[in-house]
Amino acid sequence: MSEYDAMWEKLGIDLEAHAGLLEVLPPMYQEHILSQENRPEGMGYFDFVFSEVHGLRVKELVEHREAGGVVVGTFCTYVPEELIVAVGGICVGLCAGAQVAPEEAEKLLPRNLCALIKSSLGFKLAKVCPYIESCDLLVGETTCDGKKKYFEVLGELQPVHVMEVPQMKLEHDRELWRQEIRRLLARLEEEAGRKVTLEGLREAVRLINDKRKALLRLEELRKSDPPVISGRDALLVAQIAFYDDPARLTEKVNALCDELERRRDGGIAIGGAHRPRILLSGCPMALPNWKVATIIETSGAVVAMDEMCTGIRYFDNLVDEEAPDMDALLDAIADRYLNIHCAIFTPNRERVDHLKELVRDYDIDAVVYYALQFCDPYTVEAFGVQRELEELGVPFLYLETDYSAEDVGQLSTRVQALIEMTGSREKA
Numbered sequence: 001m002s003e004y005d006a007m008w009e010k011l012g013i014d015l016e017a018h019a020g021l022l023e024v025l026p027p028m029y030q031e032h033i034l035s036q037e038n039r040p041e042g043m044g045y046f047d048f049v050f051s052e053v054h055g056l057r058v059k060e061l062v063e064h065r066e067a068g069g070v071v072v073g074t075f076c077t078y079v080p081e082e083l084i085v086a087v088g089g090i091c092v093g094l095c096a097g098a099q100v101a102p103e104e105a106e107k108l109l110p111r112n113l114c115a116l117i118k119s120s121l122g123f124k125l126a127k128v129c130p131y132i133e134s135c136d137l138l139v140g141e142t143t144c145d146g147k148k149k150y151f152e153v154l155g156e157l158q159p160v161h162v163m164e165v166p167q168m169k170l171e172h173d174r175e176l177w178r179q180e181i182r183r184l185l186a187r188l189e190e191e192a193g194r195k196v197t198l199e200g201l202r203e204a205v206r207l208i209n210d211k212r213k214a215l216l217r218l219e220e221l222r223k224s225d226p227p228v229i230s231g232r233d234a235l236l237v238a239q240i241a242f243y244d245d246p247a248r249l250t251e252k253v254n255a256l257c258d259e260l261e262r263r264r265d266g267g268i269a270i271g272g273a274h275r276p277r278i279l280l281s282g283c284p285m286a287l288p289n290w291k292v293a294t295i296i297e298t299s300g301a302v303v304a305m306d307e308m309c310t311g312i313r314y315f316d317n318l319v320d321e322e323a324p325d326m327d328a329l330l331d332a333i334a335d336r337y338l339n340i341h342c343a344i345f346t347p348n349r350e351r352v353d354h355l356k357e358l359v360r361d362y363d364i365d366a367v368v369y370y371a372l373q374f375c376d377p378y379t380v381e382a383f384g385v386q387r388e389l390e391e392l393g394v395p396f397l398y399l400e401t402d403y404s405a406e407d408v409g410q411l412s413t414r415v416q417a418l419i420e421m422t423g424s425r426e427k428a
Ligand code: SF4
Pocket: 075, 076, 077, 078, 143, 144, 283, 284, 309, 340, 342, 343, 344
């Protein structure tokens, strides 16, 4: 029995299946996160949030709805959080990072779809996600084909608004996207029963920009060598940022950064001397997906940067807060989001250029490219990324995987070989 059983039951959660899920999370957390040595004290807040993953935060969502607010679920970094906040809503990221009820999901979706999409439907069908059950509205997007078609399936189970994300970045694509931002705002206003004012929207922009600034500050600290924070802890912070209260999250990330600055200045690293510095690139690693990061870091390296949507793509670039009127502010929001370089775009030169910049700025020794099986955009784009990085002399390892643990041994062997290679080469 949990103190939250009554709340979960009211949300329509299957208590028995849910109890099973909650049983596997603590040992996983112990293995991937708590087993690390010399973690910063500031990570204590994030450990607490995770320990209450389906408890306290869900209770806040329930209370918010009881007070007349709306909760909106999203699946992609293209969905502007500030619009949801501006209508007095709470935004929760719903990307799913664990295999749940795959047999059920495969009754409605083909087997050869990426683990992230199947996991998302698995959570819904098994009735084990209190976040999705707390949502008044889900916002999907036309990014990859799998997601686009998935939202039709999901739309039969719960209200879904789908944003049309263009596939190119030409002027008329930008125009379409700016209109899509306004169409979403209208839908959110209808859902929340209130109109957004210029001041309200500006305040929301500031709130989310502050969250981005704090997360970017943390990224800067990942440049420290020897490292002052592990890649797994940085990943955990980003994963939690998708669903925690933005103001509180900002405060806690800034407090963590204060501590990390003291550590850096005092020469306190997470584990002694220099370690090979790995950049992880590719598909998002939604909570609780730490598999590849753990493999890298238990093989003697550190993940010093994540070029993924659970990393810098989520919080890079700010919205211009000074835009003079409503139209200009909405355009500024649209432009900031169109500047995310997901592999669904073509051509996608900006992503490769950004990756090269990150390799240089974060003093990266090797790139590990994480692709979920059946993810066409990221698997296809990997070839060009590999060619360009290898031309620069940057070692590159392509890992195609899913959410199961079956391939951990094989992936570890390949990661260890990569790390050994970084030790025996001159950096490019
Ligand atoms: S990888 Fe692309 S589709 Fe997936 S969350 Fe990121 S931006 Fe959205």
